[in-house]
Amino acid sequence: MGKLSGKVALVTGGSRGIGRGIAERLGRDGALVAVHYGRNEAAATETAAAIGEAGGRAFVVGAELGVPGDVDTLMAGLEAGLRTHGESMIDILVHNAGLNLMGRPIEVLTPEEFDQMVAVNVKAPFFLTQRLLPQLRDGGRIISISSVSTRIASAHGIAYPLTKGALEVFSQTLAKHLGPRGITVNSVAVGFTSTDMTAEVLADPANRERNISLTALGRIGRVPDIADAVAFLASDDARWITGTKVDVTGGVSL
Template sequence: MAKLDGKIALVTGASRGIGRAIAERLGRDGASVVVHYAHDETAAKDVVNTITAAGGAAFAVRAELGVDGDVDTLFAGVTEGLRAAGSPEALDILVNNAGIGLPAPIESVEPADFDKVFAVNVRAPFFITQRALPLLRDGGRIINISSGVTRIAFPEGIAYAMTKGALDTFTRTLAKPLGARGITVNTVAPGVVDTDVNAGWLRGNPDAEAAVSAQAALGRVGRSVDIADAVALLASDEGRWVTATWIDATGGAAL
């Protein structure tokens, strides 16, 4: 029996990068996975196909986050997909992974960009979680994907770092009231990970890769599967006694 047999997981931002790796790992562990995406339907379908080809179950739901009606759109798709699959209208695992960056120092941040990054990175996971709570079965898991920049000063992306700091606070504060239901709430904080988001400056750039690797105690750039494996631990029964915790998944960067 797989670790997550009978569980239903919703992973936001699951069409690429870290989100994709998380969705595929949870699928391999036996969960039925709701693959949320914002724009790239082809990539999301590829994630679904990868999970189902390996014997798992998954379906994709499109919803642009950070806009009016985003949570309604998302959960309409979740409900429709679960009904179509003959699954209970319930969730066991929520991974708030979707997010956007804002690579700008304080002098360059425009109010519209500030509002957008907070809408996607803070408002959306807050209200997604609010909507998910009535569906989340006792003993469930909420896992928020933050960033090492809440530990390591990152003035080049100050507004982005602030959004992740808010998410860290959300984790700790939410864990206490949900403990009575056996629901754990944790944060996983990646460092620099080799994903499409970082491809422009990292891939094919030996100097950049060497600089990032030199900052990490474990001596290399992170991979999406590194983060997915940490999430899988928290999602499993082995993570049942871990809550309100911020897990550093930076490979020991900037120690």
């Protein structure tokens, strides 16, 4: 019996990278995992299959975030998937999906690009949470994936950390609001982490070494580093932790 046996989790952006790692870890811990994807159905199906092969249970939910009707589409897919597994409620909501238009400083960022990042990184988590609150069991967990760029100035642009800062404030405020229901709400700040999506950036030896030199523990983060922290916050072991940000960066720029 895993720590999350009998629990139901939704991981947005769960088809690749950190999201996939989180989905697989929650699945290994016993949760039924709804693996959300925006466009890459094949990757989400592969993630769900990997969870199944490891002895867990999972299903996929497709909905592009940041477009009109995104939450409606996601909820319809989620509810259909839950019904097939005899469920109607969830216990764990992980806001992992995000959009980062790198290399877009304030001088060149367009209103359309700004709106797109806000829509995916702030508006979608806000209104998805709103819709799910009646279906989130008392004693549940909400975990948002944030970024070290809310703590240190980012060289890649200003809008992405701005949206992640908003998500952190949302999490802290929501923690107080949902406290009477025993629901904990926390965020996880991620630093330099090796995924298929960061492979190109980290392939540059100079850039890789610079990132390592900024990290106290002396290496680039790995997906399990993040997934394990999320699994802890999702478990009963973290029952007395809420309204906070856990820095899972290996000590970037201490």
